[in-house]
Amino acid sequence: MIERSADLQLFIDAAFAVFDRQVEDLNGRRSILEIFGLLEHKGVEKHGTGSRLPVCEWLPEALALKVDDPLLQHMLGRFEALEPRLKWRRRSKYDDTASENFVDGHANAVIVGPGGLEDRDDVWLGVTLMAPGVRYPDHNHAPEETYLVLSDGEFRQGDSAWFAPGKGGTFYNLPNIKHAMRSLNTPLFAFWALCA
Numbered sequence: 001m002i003e004r005s006a007d008l009q010l011f012i013d014a015a016f017a018v019f020d021r022q023v024e025d026l027n028g029r030r031s032i033l034e035i036f037g038l039l040e041h042k043g044v045e046k047h048g049t050g051s052r053l054p055v056c057e058w059l060p061e062a063l064a065l066k067v068d069d070p071l072l073q074h075m076l077g078r079f080e081a082l083e084p085r086l087k088w089r090r091r092s093k094y095d096d097t098a099s100e101n102f103v104d105g106h107a108n109a110v111i112v113g114p115g116g117l118e119d120r121d122d123v124w125l126g127v128t129l130m131a132p133g134v135r136y137p138d139h140n141h142a143p144e145e146t147y148l149v150l151s152d153g154e155f156r157q158g159d160s161a162w163f164a165p166g167k168g169g170t171f172y173n174l175p176n177i178k179h180a181m182r183s184l185n186t187p188l189f190a191f192w193a194l195c196a
């Protein structure tokens, strides 16, 4: 265990700048201000190297944002510096709402939060990567959640129609609302921030 590294602090700062600029929903704004406020209290960071999964072959394409937005580019650069130390994991729970290629077509990494690089239980800041043509299963959880989407791809809340926030788009999930995402012809790459 080590104190929070400069790399992680720089990523958190870069992520806050983007969430703060992009999130307009009032609940989302309240939530992210609370989350990044909590993150001013530094946790302890794990040693060691991360581990990747097959879907991580899509990471270079996901990180090549192809959008002229210095703030988003900066956040992705800070993420790229940190990524070799993240443990990418599969979601263990899924049902028949997931596509057949889901298991090897997705991965999640917790940057800060339970089981994350900075292991703590008051907030979650993490990321999902999906290969093209993958449907993530319907799921829900008690903490409210704000997504920051950095790719194409579609999302759904409750039984709403699928919507595409676009690169830099954000949306807020109420506690326990059912939600899902699906990639189209390109990888889907999205960050999420949760707070109990």
Ligand SMILES: [Fe+2]
Residues within 6 Å of the ligand: 141, 145, 179, 192
């Ligand atoms: Fe979620």
